[in-house]
Amino acid sequence: MNLLAPRRYALSRALAQLRAHPLGFICALLATVATLIAPVLCALLLAQAWPWPITLSAEINLFLAPQTSANDRDQLKTKLQALPLAHSVSLIDKDAALRALLHGPGSSPRQTQDTAPTDNPLPDVLILKLRPGASAAQIESLSQQLQSWPPIELVQTDTAWLGAWQHAGRLARVAAVLIGVLASLILIWVIATAIVLQSRIDRDEAKLLIWAGATGRFIRRPYVYLGALTLSLAMALAITLAHGILTIISPSIAALTAPYGIDLHWAAPSWQLSLALIAGAGLLGGSIASISVQSNT
Amino acid sequence: MAAVIQFENICKHYPSSRGPVRHVLSDLNFVAGRGEFIFLVGPCGSGKSTVMRLALGLENPSAGAIRIGSTDLSTLKRSALPILRRSIGYVAQDTRLLPDRNVLANVALPAHAAGLSKRECQSRAQVALERAGLSDPHIGKLSPLELSGGQSRRVALARALVNRPAVLLVDELTAYLDQSSAQKLLRLMSQFAAAGVTILAATHDEALASASGARCIALRPPGSPPTP
Numbered sequence: 210m211n212l213l214a215p216r217r218y219a220l221s222r223a224l225a226q227l228r229a230h231p232l233g234f235i236c237a238l239l240a241t242v243a244t245l246i247a248p249v250l251c252a253l254l255l256a257q258a259w260p261w262p263i264t265l266s267a268e269i270n271l272f273l274a275p276q277t278s279a280n281d282r283d284q285l286k287t288k289l290q291a292l293p294l295a296h297s298v299s300l301i302d303k304d305a306a307l308r309a310l311l312h313g314p315g316s317s318p319r320q321t322q323d324t325a326p327t328d329n330p331l332p333d334v335l336i337l338k339l340r341p342g343a344s345a346a347q348i349e350s351l352s353q354q355l356q357s358w359p360p361i362e363l364v365q366t367d368t369a370w371l372g373a374w375q376h377a378g379r380l381a382r383v384a385a386v387l388i389g390v391l392a393s394l395i396l397i398w399v400i401a402t403a404i405v406l407q408s409r410i411d412r413d414e415a416k417l418l419i420w421a422g423a424t425g426r427f428i429r430r431p432y433v434y435l436g437a438l439t440l441s442l443a444m445a446l447a448i449t450l451a452h453g454i455l456t457i458i459s460p461s462i463a464a465l466t467a468p469y470g471i472d473l474h475w476a477a478p479s480w481q482l483s484l485a486l487i488a489g490a491g492l493l494g495g496s497i498a499s500i501s502v503q504s505n506t
Numbered sequence: 507m508a509a510v511i512q513f514e515n516i517c518k519h520y521p522s523s524r525g526p527v528r529h530v531l532s533d534l535n536f537v538a539g540r541g542e543f544i545f546l547v548g549p550c551g552s553g554k555s556t557v558m559r560l561a562l563g564l565e566n567p568s569a570g571a572i573r574i575g576s577t578d579l580s581t582l583k584r585s586a587l588p589i590l591r592r593s594i595g596y597v598a599q600d601t602r603l604l605p606d607r608n609v610l611a612n613v614a615l616p617a618h619a620a621g622l623s624k625r626e627c628q629s630r631a632q633v634a635l636e637r638a639g640l641s642d643p644h645i646g647k648l649s650p651l652e653l654s655g656g657q658s659r660r661v662a663l664a665r666a667l668v669n670r671p672a673v674l675l676v677d678e679l680t681a682y683l684d685q686s687s688a689q690k691l692l693r694l695m696s697q698f699a700a701a702g703v704t705i706l707a708a709t710h711d712e713a714l715a716s717a718s719g720a721r722c723i724a725l726r727p728p729g730s731p732p733t734p
Binding site: 211212214215217218225229413414416417418419420421422423424427 | 562564585587588589590591592593594596598602604606607615616618619620621622623624665669
């Protein structure tokens with residue numbers, strides 16, 4: 210018995226099935242590409258988004274009492290730096306702040322001459338930058354704790370935007386999972402339906418093969434190849450299409466993110482990633498076909 | 507003579523959820539030796555096709571034992587059945603030729619199932635067609651839709667012969683054939699039997715079976731009066 214012969218025969222049968230029903234194959238292929246495009250877009254974006262320099266961290270502004278000495282201010286700064294949630298502490302000196310205010314746009318020359326640094330009404334401000342990932346609840350709790358620390362007079366935090374951002378992130382993750390699950394279900398349905406239909410068309414051949422002593426594996430193999438071929442081809446098309454879409458919209462995204470100092474440039478997916486996705490799709494298509502045809506032969 | 511097919515006290519009934527149990531075969535016994543040509547004769551519903559399906563292991567008997575060669579089908583593993591079937595050629599009542607491929611590819615199908623190379627399959631299919639009396643080399647390239655009833659029957663026979671089986675099961679051997687074609691096919695069967703192939707053929711045509719000179723086993727629907 211030739212080990213290659215049954216596989217070669219199965220491949221020739223799979224290709225013959227494609228040639229016999231080209232319209233059905235194209236419909237299944239298009240439906241699969243349409244299902245794959247959203248997850249593939251997400252996957253390609255994620256593969257590139259990993260090193261993006263986007264880190265989000267909240268800040269707490271601490272306004273000190275006007276008569277706070279430089280020594281007390283430095284001690285507080287050290288104490289803040291020791292906090293577990295602290296990332297960094299910076300100081301906006303009240304004299305520097307006043308000078309910036311007086312020399313900034315909108316200030317009159319007379320006002321600049323009249324106001325001496327000794328009449329400075331501004332407080333020193335310490336900006337406590339927190340570690341990325343701190344939750345809104347943690348920040349609220351820390352703010353309340355800091356309120357009672359002398360010489361802090363006022364604590365100002367804005368956690369609403371952070372909460373909203375974190376909620377949006379959670380929502381995006383749930384949406385991504387849902388899209389993935391939905392796409393997988395549609396994918397399984399499309400491939401399984403196409404294969405089951407094909408196996409029903411070939412019912413007479415399967416019967417003849419059983420009579421002739423073919424094993425179940427021999428009978429299923431052409432359908433496994435057909436499923437693998439369909440899904441891997443659909444994946445290759447989806448990757449090409451997704452790359453095309455991202456190439457077209459990349460300049461617009463880059464223009465949007467450039468003012469925030471984020472440089473986003475779309476690069477084509479690596480051949481290793483593309484190959485891995487196509488091979489994975491082939492394996493998945495083969496498995497779906499094998500399972501779906503098992504109950505029909 | 508060594509027993510190639512052995513049916514021992516075979517009963518076959520089909521359970522029915524609506525009516526009474528349908529008995530098809532009741533206490534059937536026969537032995538077919540190597541190179542023997544046996545006719546199963548009986549009217550429609552007498553269980554001829556069921557005997558074929560039982561011999562091929564497509565169905566299990568309700569009682570009794572079936573042996574093909576030295577293999578008891580009741581103890582045979584499911585995974586070993588395909589190997590056994592490769593030594594049995596089966597021609598069904600309807601020829602079931604596949605219209606999406608030519609005659610040669612139809613005949614070669616069981617050889618592919620046995621894992622032979624494409625070249626070997628084609629060469630065996632050509633030989634099988636010649637053995638079935640279709641020596642015209644162009645016939646292999648025809649579509650099954652272009653064949654006459656007699657040619658279709660012979661192509662189905664060639665397909666059953668392609669794996670060089672020791673046993674040939676032929677359901678309604680001369681179905682849809684005229685007298686002359688039926689006689690030719692009978693002569694061909696006798697030649698195969700003479701070459702050592704054990705043949706079990708089913709027919710409802712008692713006259714044809716008697717004229718063939720082969721051993722006849724009469725089957726009748728359960729419940730019908732015995733033949734005098």
